[in-house]
Amino acid sequence: MKTFMKKLSFHPCGNYHENYAQELSIFETWFGRVCLGIFLILLFSVAPFFLSPYLLYILNTIGILAIAAIGLNILIGYTGQISLGHGAFFGVGAYAAAILATRLGVPFYLSIPAAGFITAMIGMIFGIPSGRLKGLYLTIATLAGQFIIEYVLIQWESLTKGTMGITLPSPSILGWNIAGNKAFFFLIFICLVLMTWFAVNIMRSKYGRAFIAIRDNDRAAEGMGIPIFKYKLLSFAISSFYAGFAGALWAYYMVSITTEPFNLGLSVEFIAMVIIGGMGNIPGAIFGATFITILNEVLRYATGVLMNVSAITSLGLNMAPLREFVFGLAIVLFILLEPKGIAELWRILRSNFRLWPFSY
Amino acid sequence: MDFFLQLLVNGVCVGLLYGISAMGFVMIFKASSVLNFAHGELLALGAFFFLSLVTWGKIPIAASFLLTLAGCFILGFLIEKFFLRPLIGEKLIFVIMLTVGLSAMFKGLILLIWGGNLHTYPEFLPPSLEIHLGSIYIAPVYSATLVISVIFLVLFGLFFKKSSQGIFMRSVADNQKAALSLGVHVRRVFALSWAIAAMVACMSGIVLGIINGVNVHDLSAIGLKVFPVVILGGLDSIGGAIIGGIIIGLLETFTGGYLSPSLRDVVPYIVLVFILMVKPYGLFGLVEIERV
Numbered sequence: 001m002k003t004f005m006k007k008l009s010f011h012p013c014g015n016y017h018e019n020y021a022q023e024l025s026i027f028e029t030w031f032g033r034v035c036l037g038i039f040l041i042l043l044f045s046v047a048p049f050f051l052s053p054y055l056l057y058i059l060n061t062i063g064i065l066a067i068a069a070i071g072l073n074i075l076i077g078y079t080g081q082i083s084l085g086h087g088a089f090f091g092v093g094a095y096a097a098a099i100l101a102t103r104l105g106v107p108f109y110l111s112i113p114a115a116g117f118i119t120a121m122i123g124m125i126f127g128i129p130s131g132r133l134k135g136l137y138l139t140i141a142t143l144a145g146q147f148i149i150e151y152v153l154i155q156w157e158s159l160t161k162g163t164m165g166i167t168l169p170s171p172s173i174l175g176w177n178i179a180g181n182k183a184f185f186f187l188i189f190i191c192l193v194l195m196t197w198f199a200v201n202i203m204r205s206k207y208g209r210a211f212i213a214i215r216d217n218d219r220a221a222e223g224m225g226i227p228i229f230k231y232k233l234l235s236f237a238i239s240s241f242y243a244g245f246a247g248a249l250w251a252y253y254m255v256s257i258t259t260e261p262f263n264l265g266l267s268v269e270f271i272a273m274v275i276i277g278g279m280g281n282i283p284g285a286i287f288g289a290t291f292i293t294i295l296n297e298v299l300r301y302a303t304g305v306l307m308n309v310s311a312i313t314s315l316g317l318n319m320a321p322l323r324e325f326v327f328g329l330a331i332v333l334f335i336l337l338e339p340k341g342i343a344e345l346w347r348i349l350r351s352n353f354r355l356w357p358f359s360y
Numbered sequence: 361m362d363f364f365l366q367l368l369v370n371g372v373c374v375g376l377l378y379g380i381s382a383m384g385f386v387m388i389f390k391a392s393s394v395l396n397f398a399h400g401e402l403l404a405l406g407a408f409f410f411l412s413l414v415t416w417g418k419i420p421i422a423a424s425f426l427l428t429l430a431g432c433f434i435l436g437f438l439i440e441k442f443f444l445r446p447l448i449g450e451k452l453i454f455v456i457m458l459t460v461g462l463s464a465m466f467k468g469l470i471l472l473i474w475g476g477n478l479h480t481y482p483e484f485l486p487p488s489l490e491i492h493l494g495s496i497y498i499a500p501v502y503s504a505t506l507v508i509s510v511i512f513l514v515l516f517g518l519f520f521k522k523s524s525q526g527i528f529m530r531s532v533a534d535n536q537k538a539a540l541s542l543g544v545h546v547r548r549v550f551a552l553s554w555a556i557a558a559m560v561a562c563m564s565g566i567v568l569g570i571i572n573g574v575n576v577h578d579l580s581a582i583g584l585k586v587f588p589v590v591i592l593g594g595l596d597s598i599g600g601a602i603i604g605g606i607i608i609g610l611l612e613t614f615t616g617g618y619l620s621p622s623l624r625d626v627v628p629y630i631v632l633v634f635i636l637m638v639k640p641y642g643l644f645g646l647v648e649i650e651r652v
Contacts, residue, residue, distance in 0.1 A: 082453050129636045136395050136452060140587050141636045144629035151626040264584075268460055275457050321476075325468025331461030335454050336446055 024204045040193065048185045056181040058297060063188040064250045066289035069273040070199050070282055071242020076271070077280035078203060079235040080215030081130055085142035086270040088149035089240045091262025093119045093247025095153060098166040098257055108171030108178075112191075112248040119244025120237040122149075127236030131229040146264055153259045165258035168251055184253050191249060192286075195242065199282050202238070211235050215280075272327070276334045278343025287342040295330060299323040366497075367617045368610070373502040375609020377568060379602035380509045381582055382589045383516065384560035386601045389590070391529045391553030394444065397459040399561060400583015401466035404576050406432050406562025407569035408474050414481060428566065429559050436558025440551045448550075463580065470576050479574040501571045508567060509602065512560070516598050529553055533596065588628035592635055594642030603643065 017023045027033040047059060072086045096115035100106040106114065126145035130138050153160050160166070170179045171187075178187055202208050210231045213221040222228045251257045269292055277288020303322055338344060385399045396402075409431055413424035443462060447455050520526040531539040532549045540546050565579060572578060589608050593600025608628050616624035635642065 076453060082456065126633075129633070129640070136456070137591075137636060137640055139395065139456060140591060141633060143584070143587060144632040144636075147626055147629040148633070151623075155622060268464070271457060271460070275453070279453070321468040321471030323468070324464050325472065328461045328464025328466075328468060332443065332458060332465065335458050335461065336443070339450065339454055 026200060026204075043189065044186070048182045053181050056185055058293060060181060060184055060188050060253060062286075062290050062293045063185075063192045064246050064253065065270075065273065065293060066286040067192055067195050067249070068243045068246035069270055069277065069285035069289045070195060071239040071246070072270050073274045073277070073279065073282065073285040074199060074203075074211070074242070075235055075239035076274050077278075077284075078208065078215060079211040079232065080218075081232060081235065082136075082139040082271075083142040083236075083239065084139055084264070084267050084271070085126060085145040085149065086239070086243050087262050087264065087266030087268075088146045088153075089119050089123055089243035090247040090250070090266065090270075091153060091259065092122055092149060092240075093244025094251035094257050094262070095160055095166070095247075096244060097248030097251045098168050099159060101168050101252075102166055107173070108252055109173060112245060112252070115248035116241040116245035119247070120241040123236050123240025123243070124233055127233050130232045130236065143264075146267055150259065150263065153262065160259070163258060163260075165256055166251075167256040170255070171252050178252075188249055188253070191245070195245070196282060196286070199242075203282065207231070207234065212280075272331050275331065275339075276341050278341030281341070281343040283346075284341055284343030287346065291342060295327065296323075299326055363617065367613045369498060371610035371613035372606055373498065373505065373609070374613060375606035376502075376505050376509045376602070377564070377571070377605070378582070378585060378589045378609055379605025380505070380512065380564040380567065381561070382586045382593070382601040382605055383512065383598055384557040384564065385586050386590055386593075386596065386598050387516075387553055387557040387560060390533045390596045390598075392444070392550050393533070394455050394459065396557075397456065398463035398466060398583075399586055400580035401463045401470065401576075402432075402436075402558055402561035403565035403568060403583060404470055404574070404579035405435065405466060406558075406565035407574045407579060408470055408479075408576075409562065410566045411474075411479055411481065411569065411574055415479075425566070428562055432558045432562035433555045436555040437551055439558065440554035444550065444554065445547065463583075467576060467580060474576070476576060479569075481570055481574070499571075501567070505567055505571075508563070512563075513599065513602060520598075525549070525552060585628060588632040588635075591632055591640075591642055594644035597642070597644035600642060600644035 027036075048056065051059065068086065068090050072083065075081050075083055093115045096118040097108075097111045100111040100114055101108065126142055129141040154163060157164075170177055178184060203211070210221070210226045213224065213226055214228050214231055214235075218228050247262075273288030273292045274285060275288070276291050277286070278284030300323065306322070334341065381399075381403060384402070385396055388394055388396050406428060410424060410428045413419050413427055414421060417424065419427065439462070443458055444455070447458060520530060528539070528544045528549050529552070531542070531544055532546050536546060539549075568579060568582065585608070589604040590601055591604075592607055593602070593604025608631070611627050611631060612624050615627045
């Protein structure tokens with residue numbers, strides 16, 4: 001009865017864990033579980049029917065980028081391996097799905113996971129240096145991977161059509177065509193929920209614990225009997241799978257893709273999402289994706305407005321680079337002021353309500 | 361054969377440029393083991409600073425060169441003071457990402473102030489620096505580069521071997537705690553190494569600007585090409601940076617000349633992956649031995 005009451009409470013007033021299983025539980029109280037359930041029901045029943053197409057487009061973008069950011073967070077936040085090639089892997093997934101769909105006519109429910117697996121294979125190739133190297137050397141290896149993949153995507157014209165780009169057929173299942181923001185909202189967010197569920201649970205498993213051990217001290221982890229090369233590669237593969245999966249979704253959503261967006265800037269944006277959202281925190285990746293996408297949209301809007309102010313245009317100033325500046329500033333400020341990211345701010349906010357309404 | 365020789369000479373010249381650009385990078389890594397992703401933007405800042413002093417300020421070349429070096433020295437000092445110092449002892453990824461953020465900030469600033477167009481310096485190198493050897497031609501800027509890189513290499517060698525500050529820097533790079541306990545002012549060493557590195561970066565930015573014209577996008581791309589160079593030479597070896605630079609420069613020009621021009625820009629990174637798999641600490645780098 002006592003535990004039952006505890007489960008009903010708003011937020012536990014202390015640390016009441018009696019075994020490791022309790023400590024690993026995702027929801028400490030039923031309240032959190034119910035809240036999440038209500039949030040999801042509201043999201044799926046309200047958002048697609050009441051939001052304007054533009055807002056829905058932003059929401060869909062957030063969903064896709066959040067999937068990729070979760071993957072990168074598994075690699076950076078949990079395994080401690082820094083990758084600067086995530087944007088290129090995202091592109092590999094997009095092209096894999098596009099080629100499977102146009103050349104072989106594979107339906108989308110097969111081509112999207114297949115794109116994920118293909119990207120995982122390619123990611124593992126660039127993960128091989130991680131066997132001998134750690135930290136900064138690996139960062140440089142993935143930087144090289146970014147440039148090599150970009151080059152291959154542009155130059156292998158017989159497969160990728162180079163700079164021409166590929167146009168994808170609209171995905172259909174059981175005769176129902178998925179087209180438009182509303183239909184894609186359901187596809188993207190169902191995928192996001194599944195991928196989040198998978199990521200949260202893999203981190204509670206043997207594999208997740210091995211990843212965290214490698215992050216905290218790889219030599220010690222090896223000494224405790226964790227084959228670190230195998231697990232680093234596995235982490236690379238999972239992270240690339242997420243990137244490829246998200247890229248494939250993005251390709252279907254955008255209908256036509258070119259090599260242009262998958263540059264180093266995108267990779268940096270993904271890392272920024274992980275850092276701003278909170279490293280080693282799965283919901284953090286979603287917060288980060290939301291923050292960066294909204295920041296991008298606000299900056300695009302702001303520079304658009306500033307361009308039309310006659311005083312500035314008459315001075316001959318071009319305001320477009322302001323976007324880049326503010327983007328860099330956001331990264332720098334988060335690192336200096338709140339290195340644990342939005343997830344930490346969210347935790348502080350929640351713990352302020354711990355004894356609400358009787359705070360002290 | 362002439363084609364081959366001309367490619368060889370061009371490759372060495374381009375490689376020396378890469379080597380000089382990498383020197384500032386190695387400097388920072390040597391003292392504080394920070395990978396500086398904002399290096400390309402530092403090059404660009406120096407080049408643009410010099411550009412505005414020369415063309416807008418109408419200040420004589422020598423004076424504006426010295427002014428630029430002094431300005432960049434202070435800039436490097438300020439970067440360390442305001443951005444890097446709070447992160448001493450933090451995780452590697454925060455420091456790397458901070459430099460990535462700084463690079464975006466600087467790039468935005470440069471684009472905001474000077475725009476993304478190609479600028480050129482007024483002609484000022486004496487034509488007597490031109491070298492003609494049979495059919496081979498070396499442009500004055502390249503022979504100037506050769507002279508400058510040799511001067512800087514010697515200066516750096518002396519600095520690290522003889523001066524007390526240089527020895528402090530090496531000691532901090534080797535073991536921060538031991539250096540601290542023996543009375544080395546570690547914070548001052550960090551500040552000084554950033555200041556010197558920024559100064560060297562500015563200088564190489566100016567040299568690059570003389571050769572290719574000043575453009576933010578080109579210069580920040582060179583900032584990334586520094587990575588294959590320093591990995592090949594060894595991350596913590598200044599001489600290695602020059603030799604790595606020459607090898608990468610040769611590779612680039614030969615691929616550009618004989619295979620395909622589009623492969624030219626990717627070849628350094630393909631080589632990079634192979635070096636990382638075969639000899640990760642580079643030709644002259646120090647092999648780290650770690651204990652739990």
